[in-house]
Amino acid sequence: MTFKPFAPRPTAFDGVLTHAPYRLKLWRIHLPDQPFEATRFEPGLTMALDALPRALRPGDPGLGFLIRHQGDGADYVVLGRWARENELPILVWRDLDDGWRPAGPDEFVCVWDLDVVWRERNAYVAAMLSGRSDPEAYLAA
Template sequence: MKPPEPYLARRIAPIDTWREAGHAIKVYGIHRDPDLAGPMLSDAITASARAAARAVLEGEAANDRCHGLGFCIVHVGDEAIWLLVDWWITGGIVCQRMLSAPLAQPDTFTPVTQPALACVWELVVTAHERDAWVRHMLTAKPEPAAWLHDVLPAGRY
């Protein structure tokens, strides 16, 4: 069994809020290079990820249980570009579809079929989003606008 590599922080930042398929989606970028001076995501990766997220939301998140709110993570990793599309439904449940694209073909996102949830860096975002959902939405007076503005600060995590 190959031992895990030592943990190295990665750059994580909120990128945008996309309004797609009746959903407001907070978008985060993660990059394997923590010292990257340029943009977190290229225009090609951003456009492809947005189109893939839209397709997921149109196909999977169009039902009465959806709140119309979610988040996605676009992660330029060591093995691939990962796209996690998450949306909230009633009962405090977050649903997810994971896709990936080869590093050399960032416009080719396909569904991940093997069992997977997220990597340690993506879980930083997921943990923040869980806590923000509890703070702003699982209350007597839910505040979607406050939830949308509550983003994980950019940094190395």
């Protein structure tokens, strides 16, 4: 089997979305030859926000991120929220032109999403696990 050669995709940070009690960093990823269309992701974002716990649990800082990935043949929303001090539950929703739904048991994040996850991991370690526990620094990173 021959795989397509990897090529970077435009990735951008679009600010912080507040959905109390959470503050989530909003990211976008899209194909290089296509403009990003934020409105395509509204149903997926609603599903992701609805999946957040209503209250913070011990060790939950109320921080995380959302990735809107306009992919090749499907759109994805990836929700990562920091929990129990150093854990990262990740949930995925997708749209294949048949409507948004939670990802199935064989659908996961991809290599482009992992770039954002890695950035978020590094920002979280620097801001929250470095001895200073600074949510504002995490959100600004």
